[in-house]
Amino acid sequence: MLDDFMMRALLAGLAVALATGPLGCFVVWRRMAYFGDATSHAAILGVALALGFQISIFVGTLVVALLMAMVVSVMAGRGWAMDTTLGVLAHSALAFGLVAVSFLPAVRVDLTAYLFGDILAVSRMDLAIIVAGSGLVLGLILWRWSALLTATLNEDLAHASGLSPARERMVLTLSLAVVVAVALKIVGALLIAAMLIVPAAAARNLARTPEIMALCAVAIGGVSVWGGLQLSLWQDTPSGPSIVVVAALIFALFTFVASLVQKRPGR
Amino acid sequence: MTLIQANGVCVHYGGRRALFDIDFSITKGEIVTIVGPNGSGKTTMLRALLGVVAPTHGKVTRKPGLQVGYVPQNLHIDPGLPLPVRRFLSLPVRRSAAQIAAVLDRVGVPDVEAQNMTTLSGGQFQRVLLARALLMQPDILMLDEPTAGLDQPGVASFYRLIEDVRRDTGCAVLSVSHDLHVVMSASDRVVCINGHICCEGTPNVVRAAPEYRALFGMGTGGALALFQHQHDHDHDHDHHKEDSPHAG
Numbered sequence: 001m002l003d004d005f006m007m008r009a010l011l012a013g014l015a016v017a018l019a020t021g022p023l024g025c026f027v028v029w030r031r032m033a034y035f036g037d038a039t040s041h042a043a044i045l046g047v048a049l050a051l052g053f054q055i056s057i058f059v060g061t062l063v064v065a066l067l068m069a070m071v072v073s074v075m076a077g078r079g080w081a082m083d084t085t086l087g088v089l090a091h092s093a094l095a096f097g098l099v100a101v102s103f104l105p106a107v108r109v110d111l112t113a114y115l116f117g118d119i120l121a122v123s124r125m126d127l128a129i130i131v132a133g134s135g136l137v138l139g140l141i142l143w144r145w146s147a148l149l150t151a152t153l154n155e156d157l158a159h160a161s162g163l164s165p166a167r168e169r170m171v172l173t174l175s176l177a178v179v180v181a182v183a184l185k186i187v188g189a190l191l192i193a194a195m196l197i198v199p200a201a202a203a204r205n206l207a208r209t210p211e212i213m214a215l216c217a218v219a220i221g222g223v224s225v226w227g228g229l230q231l232s233l234w235q236d237t238p239s240g241p242s243i244v245v246v247a248a249l250i251f252a253l254f255t256f257v258a259s260l261v262q263k264r265p266g267r
Numbered sequence: 268m269t270l271i272q273a274n275g276v277c278v279h280y281g282g283r284r285a286l287f288d289i290d291f292s293i294t295k296g297e298i299v300t301i302v303g304p305n306g307s308g309k310t311t312m313l314r315a316l317l318g319v320v321a322p323t324h325g326k327v328t329r330k331p332g333l334q335v336g337y338v339p340q341n342l343h344i345d346p347g348l349p350l351p352v353r354r355f356l357s358l359p360v361r362r363s364a365a366q367i368a369a370v371l372d373r374v375g376v377p378d379v380e381a382q383n384m385t386t387l388s389g390g391q392f393q394r395v396l397l398a399r400a401l402l403m404q405p406d407i408l409m410l411d412e413p414t415a416g417l418d419q420p421g422v423a424s425f426y427r428l429i430e431d432v433r434r435d436t437g438c439a440v441l442s443v444s445h446d447l448h449v450v451m452s453a454s455d456r457v458v459c460i461n462g463h464i465c466c467e468g469t470p471n472v473v474r475a476a477p478e479y480r481a482l483f484g485m486g487t488g489g490a491l492a493l494f495q496h497q498h499d500h501d502h503d504h505d506h507h508k509e510d511s512p513h514a515g
Contacts, residue, residue, distance in 0.1 A: 029348045150359040153344065159319045160337030161359050161403065200347075207349050208383070 002124055006233070012122045012130045013225030013243070016183045016195070019134040021218030022141045023175050024196035025203070025210065029152050030172075034086035035072055036193035040180045041090050042068035043189040044097030047114045051104055057114075058129050062181035068093060069173040094189070117188035117240030119229055126185055133182035137175045144171050149210055186225070188240035198244060199224060202251035205258035220250050268295045270333060270407050270439055271316050276325035278308070278315050285311045288463045289325070293407065298433060298440040298453060302473075303460040304482060309443040310340065312460060313411055316441070333407065336400030336438070338393070340411035344384050352387070353380040356399050370398045374428060389416045393425060401432065408432070410442035426453045 002008055027036050043061040050060025068089070075085055101109055113121065122130070141148065148168050151158040155165035180192055187195045199220040200213070207213035228243030235242075269292050276289040286308040293299050303309045314320045315327060317337065344350060356367050371377050374394040379387060387395060393413055400408055408429070414422040430453055433440055458467040465478040473479050 029345050031345065146357075146359040146361075152348070153350075153355075153358065154339050154342050156314065156317065156319050156339050157337055157342070158359070160317055160335045160409070163359060204347055204349065209349055209351060209354050213349055 002127065005120060005122070006229075008122045008124065008127050009119045009229055010226065012127050013119055013186055013229060014222050015127075015131045015134040016179075016186050017199070017221030017225050018218055019137040019141075019175075019179050020183065020195050021199060021203075021221050022145075022214040023137060023172070023179055024198075024200035024217055024221075025214045026141075026148060026152060026172055027176075027193075027196045028200045028204070029210075032172075033193060033197055034083065034090060035069075035076075036176065036196050038072050038086050038090040038093060039065050039069045039176050040183075040189050040192035041094035042097070043180050043184050043192070044111075044114060045093055045100060046097075046181075047109075047184075047189075048097050048100035048104065051101070051109060057184070058181055061184055062177060065180040066174070066177035069177045073169060073173045097189075112238065113188075114184060115188050115190050115240075116238035117184070117186050117191070117243075119186050119225075119232060119239035119243075122185060130182045130185065133178045137178050140171055140175055144168060148172065186239065187243060188238070191240040191244050194244045195221065195224075195240075195247070198247040198251050202247065202254045205254040220247065224250065268330070269293070270295060270330050271441075272328045273316060273322075274326050274328075276315055276322040276327060278311055278320055279323045280311060280320075284462070286315065286460075286462060289315075289460075291316070291458065291464070293439050293441055295406070296433065296437050296439055297455050298430070299442075299456045299458060300454040301441070301443045301458045301460060302445060302483075303465075304445065307461040309445075309460060310411055313409060313441070313443050317409060330406070334403050334405045336397075336403045336405030336408045338396045338400050338408070338410040338413050340415065340443075342392075342396060346385060350384045351380070352382050352384060352395055355384055355395065356380075356402060358399070360402075362402055366402065370401055371395075373401065373432075374398045375424075390421045390425070393417065394428075397425075397428070397432075401436075404436075405438050407439040407441060410440070412443055412445070414444070429453065 027033060042064050046061035046064030047057055049064060050057045053060075072086060072089060098111075101111060112118075147158070147163045148171065150161060150163060151165045151168035158165045158168065179196070180189075183192045183195060199217040202220050203213045203216035206216045224243050224247035227246035228239055231237050231242040231246070232239040272292040273289050276286060276291075277284065278286040289312060291312075301309050301312060311320065315322055317335065318327065318329065352371070353364075353367050356362055356370070367380055368377070371380060374397050376391050376394045376398075379391055379395065384392070384395070397408075397410075397413070410429075414425050417425060429440055429442075432438065452470065454470055456467060457470050457473040459465045459473055459476070459479050459482060461482055465482060466473055466476040468476070
């Protein structure tokens with residue numbers, strides 16, 4: 001079954017959607033959109049370093065994404081002007097990464113695959129790493145769900161309930177770095193943040209509880225992956241943008257329908 | 268029995284000295300209100316007692332296993348987060364439908380459990396926050412400006428509710444406020460702060476204290492007195508005559 005590249009692609013995409021669904025909800029609730037950008041754009045720098053030092057791409061992106069996520073997390077804790085700082089970090093990370101890649105000697109680096117994803121080229125090894133990473137993130141979020149939600153609502157409230165807001169922040173930071181590392185192959189560095197935010201934002205229109213919103217985000221992410229995969233296969237489009245296009249169309253549709261429902265007389 | 272004790276606590280915040288020389292304790296069943304003008308360190312003091320901010324000097328001791336029911340100031344809920352009241356009350360510990368119905372009834376908003384938190388009125392919202400705090404079965408309730416944004420009858424009935432809760436459960440109540448007149452009647456003890464503790468005692472003692480008058484003035488003239496007066500110095504003065512501002 002895994003010999004079929006279509007099957008591998010679909011499984012890998014769905015595994016990523018399982019992790020990005022609930023994590024994306026937290027990114028939306030905590031207004032961490034730029035945080036996601038900074039971390040995922042740093043992945044390109046990770047790719048450059050991995051190729052330069054001849055280590056696994058996965059390890060390279062994981063380490064750099066983790067470092068970036070920690071830097072941002074510490075700065076957020078110190079009350080920096082986050083919008084500007086994150087904007088600087090996100091775009092600088094990307095620029096440094098792209099420049100670093102150009103220095104690599106005699107390597108035929110197909111950057112498009114890392115920038116935009118290449119879902120049809122997922123190998124068995126890639127699939128194993130993606131499933132393991134996504135499973136880890138999903139498990140972490142499910143385990144800490146209630147604590148994460150409380151800390152998201154109000155950190156002092158979480159503290160008074162005997163939780164450690166700093167630890168919950170660390171759980172999200174770690175999850176984000178792992179998701180960036182595993183989603184690189186599927187969505188590409190430029191659009192990982194979109195894969196986190198767009199399905200969650202679309203799900204907001206459907207959901208009345210946080211749990212349902214996370215489930216809907218997973219479902220929407222899964223449908224987007226499937227749609228993007230088809231687009232990529234038949235139209236030879238890059239997979240990341242294709243997946244995000246489908247997700248964005250779903251978002252537009254749900255938002256439109258939700259606005260109609262709200263305008264209905266008697267509500 | 269002492270629930271929380273602070274000895275010589277100083278807190279620095281962003282390079283600024285927000286609190287200094289705080290000696291404070293609260294015992295079981297007491298209602299204590301911290302009052303002070305804006306920027307006087309009221310919220311910082313509450314957060315230091317809660318353990319959210321670590322003191323720069325001094326020590327805060329909490330009774331081991333102390334259960335705190337905390338009601339934060341201005342709980343902002345992102346519109347992207349759908350949160351019905353019953354789900355909010357189950358954070359972080361899952362509560363049964365019966366527990367939720369009972370506590371909402373207790374705080375006087377019996378029919379809101381299916382409503383989204385963002386659709387509640389100001390008064391309902393504060394009562395739901397209180398309900399969540401009560402579900403912790405607290406030894407002490409800590410309330411940060413719990414009546415901000417409520418109208419006068421709303422404030423009065425909220426404080427009556429707090430008194431009832433104290434009578435029924437025997438928990439201590441530590442609240443922070445700047446709306447003095449309503450708060451004071453409900454308190455066993457009032458602590459007036461402006462960076463440090465200016466004065467403390469029963470509501471009547473504090474009301475009569477020159478330090479309190481210096482901070483707030485009396486009656487409707489209070490706001491004016493606050494703006495005219497340079498406070499950060501010793502309190503042995505006649506502030507009608509001595510106009511020269513001098514830092515302490």
